[in-house]
Amino acid sequence: MKTARTQVKRVPKRGHYDSETVYSVLDAGLICHVGFAVEGQPFVIPTAYGRMDNRLFIHGASASRMLKSLQQGIEVCVTVTLLDGLVLARSAMHHSMNYRSVVLFGTAELVSEREDKWQALYAFTEHVMPGRWAETREPNEQELRATTVLALPIDEASAKIRTGPPVDDAADYELPHWAGVIPLNVRAGDPIVDPQLTKGIAVPEHVERYLKLGN
């Protein structure tokens, strides 16, 4: 998956091109940033996504400007970034962040076949929270029609990962400044029950599992 486009240029040792690494970052994220250009004007739109095998799905209302543009087969760049920590160095210029990111290039394909679309929407919902799909109302025909699903093959992608302590200039290690990493994690808080929820419906097991996993 290392191509002229995906090759990590800045700090090449941070680059990874194997599917396993790329998938692991994609599966850990919740939001991707979709980049495309219309007559030279770039747009970067945050959106949810799902993955199944080597396809990344994005979706939205059929009227969406982004989805309409991408359906025309223009080049797209999808980036997922997970921030893992603040890297505090002794010198201002060596401050950094620990992160995992994936940059994916390609063109999107319309997912039009009903069963394929269904599977993509399943992947979406399960990506947000495993076990969720089975405890919701499934899409109806009208919803399926009103929703556009696009797939991007995960063929031309690279991951970039930084871990570990700050790297200072040799002479700076003697300085009296504190240095280290402040780890950052996304934590789930207590569920906020929908005020309109029918009385007597308890927080389901798949939500409890999610809260335990992430905390």
Added chain:
Amino acid sequence: MKTARTQVKRVPKRGHYDSETVYSVLDAGLICHVGFAVEGQPFVIPTAYGRMDNRLFIHGASASRMLKSLQQGIEVCVTVTLLDGLVLARSAMHHSMNYRSVVLFGTAELVSEREDKWQALYAFTEHVMPGRWAETREPNEQELRATTVLALPIDEASAKIRTGPPVDDAADYELPHWAGVIPLNVRAGDPIVDPQLTKGIAVPEHVERYLKLGN
């Protein structure tokens, strides 16, 4: 700041165009996604940023492909997204996320004047962690030369914000599925001291303050 480019098209009631809202989202984020196109090929690159008044700064090594491209005055789109929660609806299709995002359009200007560059690097470091700059080694002349700083005026920007419970179809409120929001927060963990830190240097007050604020 509402222009043809920035107008929020999908779910317009979520759009905000006032500086106060735009700045508050930018100040709460740590990573932006910078989008630009070279010969029709879009790139979306995650990077740190800083803000001072109505300018957003990005920076990097002078050899950076992204910074070289942007310096040529091409159109750029910078997006910052903060994920605030998973919105679990009764129906699969009404699942959503609570978030705050800003999309900024414009062209970047090279920050070349020494004092201006210095201020931008200060804004960068203080954006990561208030109080940090004063307890680090300041940039030297060689570092200043090797670093490119670009500024984007925050003139053409919009914020998009979703808050609150899921919104289901009227008929679905009777369903037996649990619905609500799982709040997500970025939490700082215990500092990981640089293994090469000189013995006897304690975690400084500005780091302690940061840990209290975010947790």
